[in-house]
Amino acid sequence: MDDVQISKMTISDLDEIEDVLLSDFDDFWNITTFRNELLNSNSEYIVAKINNKIVGFAGIWKAVDDVHITNIVTAKKVRRQNIGSTLLLNLIQMAKAKNGITAITLEVNSNNIPAQKLYKKFGFKVVGLRKKYYNNIEDAIIMTLKTRDIPQSMRNTFR
C-alpha cells in the first residue's frame, strides 16, 4: 500500500468527504456536525490520505484534564490496512502534547468489536458502561488510556 499521509482536516476536505460519507465510510455523523466541529476551538480533526485521496478521518475534543476521542473512521474499502491505527496513534500524540491532560477517553458501541480491538491494541482499558447510550437501545463501553500509561514508543513524534 502507498504511504498514508496525516494532515489537519480542512473545509475543503469536508467538501470531498460530504458526497461519500455514508457510502464509503458508513459514518454516523452528518456533515453539519463536522462543519460545527471544525469551528469549535476545543476540537481538532485529522484526515488520512493516500495519493491525495481521503481514506480516513478522526477527531478529539479537549476538556479540562481529559481528551475525548469523538470519531475515528476508515473508508470501507481500505479497512484492516493499518489506517485506523495510524489515525489513533496521531490522536494519542496530539492529546499527549496538550498541557494538563491525564487521560484519553472514548465511548464505543458494545457491539463494535473491531473498534474495541483497535483501542485495546493501543492500551485503552474498559472503565465503565453507559446503558442504552445509542438510540436508547445499544450500550456504550467507556474506554480510557491514562497518559502516564502511553508507551514510550508512542511518544516520540508530536504533531
Ligand SMILES: CC(C)(COP(=O)(O)OP(=O)(O)OC[C@H]1O[C@@H](n2cnc3c(N)ncnc32)[C@H](O)[C@@H]1OP(=O)(O)O)[C@@H](O)C(=O)NCCC(=O)NCCS
Ligand atoms: C474501527 C476502524 C476505524 C478500524 O480501522 P482500520 O483501518 O480497519 O484499523 P487497522 O487496520 O489499523 O486495525 C487495527 C486493529 O484493529 C482491530 N481490528 C480492525 N478491524 C477489525 C475487524 N474487522 N475484526 C477484528 N479486529 C479488527 C485489530 O486488532 C487490528 O489489528 P491487527 O490488524 O493487527 O489485528 C474501522 O473498522 C471503521 O472505520 N469502523 C467504522 C467506524 C467505527 O466504528 N469507528 C469507531 C467509533 S468508536
